[in-house]
Amino acid sequence: MAASEADAYLLESVQKGDQQAWREVIERYQGRLVSFARRMLAQRGDAEDIVQETFVGLLRSLQNYDRSRSLETYLFAILRNKLSDHFRKMQKGQRQSLEQLNVDDAPAAWLDRQTPSAYLAGREKIESQRAALVGCLRQWVEQCRTQQRFQDLMVVEMLMVLGMRNKEVAADLELSETAVAGIKFRVLEQWRKLTAALLDDDSQTEGRSHDWQEADLSQDSSVARIWQEEGASCLKRSTLGRHLLGVLDDDWNAYIDFHVNVAACDRCHANLDDLREEDARDAASLEALRERCFASSVGFLSRPPE
Ligand SMILES: [Zn+2]
Numbered sequence: 001m002a003a004s005e006a007d008a009y010l011l012e013s014v015q016k017g018d019q020q021a022w023r024e025v026i027e028r029y030q031g032r033l034v035s036f037a038r039r040m041l042a043q044r045g046d047a048e049d050i051v052q053e054t055f056v057g058l059l060r061s062l063q064n065y066d067r068s069r070s071l072e073t074y075l076f077a078i079l080r081n082k083l084s085d086h087f088r089k090m091q092k093g094q095r096q097s098l099e100q101l102n103v104d105d106a107p108a109a110w111l112d113r114q115t116p117s118a119y120l121a122g123r124e125k126i127e128s129q130r131a132a133l134v135g136c137l138r139q140w141v142e143q144c145r146t147q148q149r150f151q152d153l154m155v156v157e158m159l160m161v162l163g164m165r166n167k168e169v170a171a172d173l174e175l176s177e178t179a180v181a182g183i184k185f186r187v188l189e190q191w192r193k194l195t196a197a198l199l200d201d202d203s204q205t206e207g208r209s210h211d212w213q214e215a216d217l218s219q220d221s222s223v224a225r226i227w228q229e230e231g232a233s234c235l236k237r238s239t240l241g242r243h244l245l246g247v248l249d250d251d252w253n254a255y256i257d258f259h260v261n262v263a264a265c266d267r268c269h270a271n272l273d274d275l276r277e278e279d280a281r282d283a284a285s286l287e288a289l290r291e292r293c294f295a296s297s298v299g300f301l302s303r304p305p306e
Helices: 003-015 019-038 045-061 071-093 116-146 150-160 168-173 177-201 222-229 237-245 250-262 265-279 283-300
Strands: none
Touching: 003 019, 003 071, 019 045, 019 071, 019 265, 019 283, 045 071, 045 150, 045 283, 116 150, 116 177, 116 283, 150 168, 150 177, 150 222, 150 250, 237 250, 237 265, 250 265
16 A cells, blocks of 8 residues: 555544544654654654644644645644744743644645635635646656656756756756756756646646746745645655665665755655664654654544444
8 A cells, every 4th residue: 555545544544533543643653753853852852742742733633634745744844833833932932832832733834824715715726736736746756766867856956945056056966057957948848748748637727737937946936835845856765764775776875865965855854864763762662652642632533433
C-alpha cells in the first residue's frame, strides 16, 4: 500500500473514532516531527510538547484537511505554526496557555485571510488552480528523477528556493549563462505541456490554465511559494533511508545532498535525523512519547459509533 493510501485509510478510521488508528498515525509521524522541532528548540521536552500540540491540532482541524495533500505536508505545516507561535510568545515574554495555542489550528498559509464571502467565492477556484499547479510540479519532479535529470532539478531549486540569479547558477554548476537560460526555457516548456495534459484530464479545471512565464522561476513567485509549502521536490522517506544505507548511485546522492544541505530543506533534514536516530532510540521511550501524544489528544477524537 502506498504511504498516502495508508494515511487515507488510517484517517478515515480516526474520523470514526478509532483509537488504534490514531495511535498508528502518531507512531508513524512522531519521530520526524520531534527531530524537526528539536532542530529549533534546545530542550527535548519542549520539542515533545510542541509535537503533542501538533497532533491535537491535526484532530481539531481534520475537517479542513484536504485529503489530496500529503499528511506529512499538513503535519509539518501545523508544526511550523506551533513553532512560530511558540517563538512569538517567548519574544513577548508571555506565559503560554493551551487555550491560546489552540486558537487557530489550520495552517495559516492554506487559508487566505479575506472577508468570509470573498474567501468562499474565491476558494474553490484558487484550490483547483493550486491543485493543478501542485500536480504539474510533482509530475515534473518525478520525471526528472526517473530520467536522472538532476541538474534541471537543482537549477530550479537554486532559482526558486535559494533565489540565485542566472549568473550565480551558471558559476555554481560550471555552465554558461546561455546554458542556464536554455534549461529555464526547457523547464517552462515542460511545465506548460504538463499543465495542458492535466487540464485535458480534468474537465472541471477547464480554462484555468496557468500562464507560465520566466518570472515563475524566481524566488518571490507564487509558484516558488507553492513549491516550498508543498515540498514538491522533497524526497520519499524510503529514498532517504536508501541514501543513508549508501545504496543509491552518485547522482542521486549528490542531488539529495544538495536538496537537504544546500537548499536547506528542513523537512528532509528532519526525516534524515529521525532515520539516523531510529536505531539508537529505545522502544520504551518511543512508546512513552506515543502514549503521551495519545493521552493529550484522544479527547479530541470523535466518539466511536455505538
Ligand atoms: Zn525536502
